[in-house]
Amino acid sequence: MISTSSPQSLTTARLQLHYAIQPIAAVGAALAVPQPDGSQASLYWDAQLQSFVGNLIQAQQAFRVGLDPVNLVLRVLDGQGGTIAELPLDGKTLIQVMDWLKEAIAPLGADTSQIQLLSYPPDDFPDAPIAHGAPFDAADADARVALADYYAISNALLQGIATRTAASAVYIWPHHFDMATLIDRSVQADGSRTIGVGVSPGDTSYPEPYWYVSPYPYPAIADLPDLAGIGVWHTHHWVGAVLTASALHQTGLESNRIDQLQRFLNHAIEILW
Numbered sequence: 001m002i003s004t005s006s007p008q009s010l011t012t013a014r015l016q017l018h019y020a021i022q023p024i025a026a027v028g029a030a031l032a033v034p035q036p037d038g039s040q041a042s043l044y045w046d047a048q049l050q051s052f053v054g055n056l057i058q059a060q061q062a063f064r065v066g067l068d069p070v071n072l073v074l075r076v077l078d079g080q081g082g083t084i085a086e087l088p089l090d091g092k093t094l095i096q097v098m099d100w101l102k103e104a105i106a107p108l109g110a111d112t113s114q115i116q117l118l119s120y121p122p123d124d125f126p127d128a129p130i131a132h133g134a135p136f137d138a139a140d141a142d143a144r145v146a147l148a149d150y151y152a153i154s155n156a157l158l159q160g161i162a163t164r165t166a167a168s169a170v171y172i173w174p175h176h177f178d179m180a181t182l183i184d185r186s187v188q189a190d191g192s193r194t195i196g197v198g199v200s201p202g203d204t205s206y207p208e209p210y211w212y213v214s215p216y217p218y219p220a221i222a223d224l225p226d227l228a229g230i231g232v233w234h235t236h237h238w239v240g241a242v243l244t245a246s247a248l249h250q251t252g253l254e255s256n257r258i259d260q261l262q263r264f265l266n267h268a269i270e271i272l273w
Contacts, residue, residue: 007209007245010201013143013144013146013147014202015128017052017144017177020074020089021043021052021067022174023094023101025054026041026116027057027065028043028057031057031059031111032055032057033055037168041174043172044170044171046081047152047155049081050068050152052069052172053066059110061084061109062078063078063079063110069151071138072088072090073086073088074097075087076104076105084108090137090138091136093134094136098117147201151172151201153258154199154211158198158199161183162181167182167197177201177203182196183269194216195213195214195216206244209245210244210245211243211261212243215272221233221239230248231264231267241268243261
């Protein structure tokens, strides 16, 4: 279900999780099969494990790295999802986590010498005490439950959209921590034309989770069509139809919210098609 926690109260937990997935991305970037879109560093939501999981690494023993977001536990998983090793992150620094992870996967035949945290533009990645040596803090489990709910629900909806529109796989990108699929419309139009559909747990655009449907190239702001229902147009730095979690919470009963969310996504895709 969509959490009833205040969407604006999730920032600290969101930053914890954003940094906690970086070791997974580092392993994927170094050891997974390179992809043209850079998705070797991406993650996905595993509905069975209720976890963020990285790409399969082909070593002497194949493995993945996953994160249980609710319990804040990093796990090395075998090809069937079984746990090989695990580390509770509470009280550990990011450097300690990276050192443990390299030690845990080296016996599996992985070359750990190239594994390093990804670098991002300093003005385009959230700063947090963890980046400066502070340890992870697993105290706010309720907030992490809420964030996990947003990813789980969004994953189910985005998987349906990806199947229906022959879009890309549903990836979680470590840079912005958003989960998205990309609809390629270049076959039906001259040049490259795409529609990105996804969810962000919050960022500099909105300090709370929000869903977006963003076309590229961006249309002229003056020509944006009307959005039926509860969505709004975002036009600062990027253009897209947006539905914030707080707006969704105001729509009424929990049983109606997923329907409202699905209608928003479908309507925005339809008018931007």
